Amino acid sequence: MNVLFVSIDSLRRDFLGTYRDQPTATNYDVETDNFDRFAERATVFDTHYAGSLPCMPARREWLTGTQEFLWRPWGPLEPFDNPIPQLARDAGVVTQLITDHFHYFQHGSHGYYEDFNGFEFVRGHEYDAWQTSPRDPPDAFLEQTLDRESDPVDSTQYLNRTAYARNVNDFEDESDFFAPKVFSRTSEWLRENQDWAEWFCFVDSFDVHEPFHVPEPYASMYTDEDPTDADLPVWPYYGRVDEGQSELTDRQLAFVQSQFAGNVTMVDRWFGRVMDTLDTEGLWDDTMVIVTSDHGFALGEHGWVGKNEFTAYDVIARTPLMIWHPDHPDGGRVSAVTSAVDLYATVLDAMGVDGGEQRHSRSLVPLVAGQSTDHREYALYGYWGSSINITDGSYTYHHPPIADSTTPCHSTSMLNPHSWFTPPTTRTDLDAGEYLPYTEATVWRYSEDSWLQHRDKRLYDVEGDPQQRDNLVDDEPDVTTRMQTALDRRLTELEAPIYQWERLGL
Amino acid sequence: MQPIVETCLSSDVDSGSFRVCDDVAFRERRCLEHCGICRVRPFAVVDGALVVEPELSAAMESLGVEQEGHR
Numbered sequence: 001m002n003v004l005f006v007s008i009d010s011l012r013r014d015f016l017g018t019y020r021d022q023p024t025a026t027n028y029d030v031e032t033d034n035f036d037r038f039a040e041r042a043t044v045f046d047t048h049y050a051g052s053l054p055c056m057p058a059r060r061e062w063l064t065g066t067q068e069f070l071w072r073p074w075g076p077l078e079p080f081d082n083p084i085p086q087l088a089r090d091a092g093v094v095t096q097l098i099t100d101h102f103h104y105f106q107h108g109s110h111g112y113y114e115d116f117n118g119f120e121f122v123r124g125h126e127y128d129a130w131q132t133s134p135r136d137p138p139d140a141f142l143e144q145t146l147d148r149e150s151d152p153v154d155s156t157q158y159l160n161r162t163a164y165a166r167n168v169n170d171f172e173d174e175s176d177f178f179a180p181k182v183f184s185r186t187s188e189w190l191r192e193n194q195d196w197a198e199w200f201c202f203v204d205s206f207d208v209h210e211p212f213h214v215p216e217p218y219a220s221m222y223t224d225e226d227p228t229d230a231d232l233p234v235w236p237y238y239g240r241v242d243e244g245q246s247e248l249t250d251r252q253l254a255f256v257q258s259q260f261a262g263n264v265t266m267v268d269r270w271f272g273r274v275m276d277t278l279d280t281e282g283l284w285d286d287t288m289v290i291v292t293s294d295h296g297f298a299l300g301e302h303g304w305v306g307k308n309e310f311t312a313y314d315v316i317a318r319t320p321l322m323i324w325h326p327d328h329p330d331g332g333r334v335s336a337v338t339s340a341v342d343l344y345a346t347v348l349d350a351m352g353v354d355g356g357e358q359r360h361s362r363s364l365v366p367l368v369a370g371q372s373t374d375h376r377e378y379a380l381y382g383y384w385g386s387s388i389n390i391t392d393g394s395y396t397y398h399h400p401p402i403a404d405s406t407t408p409c410h411s412t413s414m415l416n417p418h419s420w421f422t423p424p425t426t427r428t429d430l431d432a433g434e435y436l437p438y439t440e441a442t443v444w445r446y447s448e449d450s451w452l453q454h455r456d457k458r459l460y461d462v463e464g465d466p467q468q469r470d471n472l473v474d475d476e477p478d479v480t481t482r483m484q485t486a487l488d489r490r491l492t493e494l495e496a497p498i499y500q501w502e503r504l505g506l
Numbered sequence: 507m508q509p510i511v512e513t514c515l516s517s518d519v520d521s522g523s524f525r526v527c528d529d530v531a532f533r534e535r536r537c538l539e540h541c542g543i544c545r546v547r548p549f550a551v552v553d554g555a556l557v558v559e560p561e562l563s564a565a566m567e568s569l570g571v572e573q574e575g576h577r
Contacts, residue, residue, distance in 0.1 A: 155542075
């Protein structure tokens with residue numbers, strides 16, 4: 001069986017009609033006709049959660065079945081990983097990556113694209129080190145994307161937002177933009193590669209990730225503002241909306257929400273063309289199609305914009321997942337708790353590829369086939385070095401590290417765990433050994449500061465309080481104890497390092 | 507209005523050394539998205555504006571903050 005795996009970065013599930021009529025962040029409907037059309041055909045997962053966050057940790061979960069955040073942060077694939085494209089091509093399955101995701105080619109995350117038989121990188125998104133001219137992009141667009149003090153146009157510093165303004169300087173039509181290119185190329189690839197007996201195509205769209213820069217008609221679809229107004233940002237800083245460098249006026253926040261919504265609709269329309277290709281080429285009958293996202297994006301919820309800096313609320317961690325399986329075309333809804341890491345075993349299962357031990361992953365095919373209604377009692381998720389979060393689908397529990405604690409990092413090569421995108425650093429404060437329970441490989445180990453997304457323990461009833469407004473940790477002591485016990489048990493099952501109990505004060 | 511000073515984990519500025527001052531609100535973020543500056547000199551964001559050394563020390567002094575040093 002072929003597998004088409006489509007990731008839409010930062011896609012909030014409440015923006016999809018199949019999950020909610022109207023997003024919680026807006027007072028208007030957002031057009032997602034094609035995702036909804038896919039949902040009618042597919043099995044829709046209602047309690048799917050991210051695992052390791054944010055972007056590249058999610059990709060290591062999908063591609064290697066490793067729930068890495070208990071041991072290490074954002075980083076490269078490790079030599080002891082068994083990535084899907086490597087296993088697939090060894091089994092005679094041709095593999096293709098189509099992406100505009102610059103992180104694959106940036107410091108801190110090598111090893112992800114190299115095993116594919118083919119990869120296509122659509123250039124220019126976010127900080128992509130692509131164009132170096134014009135040195136001085138148009139002023140009005142710079143005003144919407146950056147702070148001239150921190151990102152001077154004449155600076156050669158790493159991660160200068162001017163790079164994006166240069167990259168898109170020649171864009172004129174919708175077809176110049178990223179999602180249109182990624183999904184057009186996907187349709188072409190599907191048409192051109194039917195001579196292969198079996199294939200795995202991983203489409204990793206960076207849209208709807210920021211910058212939320214979209215062409216018309218999408219830029220004006222959900223706002224009456226002038227989308228080129230220099231006072232209205234398309235690339236907000238992560239942080240509080242009411243203070244600091246991330247502060248936004250109500251008008252600016254509403255504009256950011258409208259551009260995010262426009263980006264969702266643009267991706268939806270171009271994803272629809274891929275569905276049309278699956279129709280015209282008759283590919284549905286022998287192709288599993290997976291549509292999911294790595295995480296969400298806060299658009300003012302709880303006073304935040306972005307991700308990473310705050311509690312891993314459901315707006316970040318409860319992600320969309322829809323799977324079409326040609327042998328089980330009835331679709332339907334799955335309420336069982338599932339985890340991002342499960343997509344690794346699911347893809348291998350569909351292709352009939354033996355992955356050996358599947359580390360932390362469990363195939364979702366039995367759920368899709370209706371052979372099972374249970375999957376996981378709890379899902380674990382979080383960011384390395386910060387809180388560990390657990391859910392049973394009814395409650396979420398968020399346990400912060402002790403202030404001033406440290407978190408060891410285990411990796412063969414990731415040595416700057418708080419600054420992923422800058423050149424690798426050397427260290428002298430490390431030791432090496434067989435520290436991972438799922439491999440005999442030797443890794444470096446060293447400690448870095450833990451970081452706090454929140455200081456208090458938090459419990460939310462996500463059925464009765466889906467916006468997670470009321471912390472019930474004191475009001476529901478029995479549930480709190482149950483979730484803490486489940487966290488302790490899950491860490492034990494995963495053979496998490498002993499320091500996790502110490503840094504969490506468990 | 508209380509000034510807000512934002513630092514990040516990699517900015518080589520120990521926000522803990524600032525907290526002796528009650529008149530300034532300190533916020534330690536995981537990342538302030540200035541990694542290119544962060545790798546070459548200490549910085550903080552003061553009331554939304556980027557401030558790098560050596561101006562950072564002067565800015566802290568003007569806010570009445572006694573800085574114990576960089577880590």
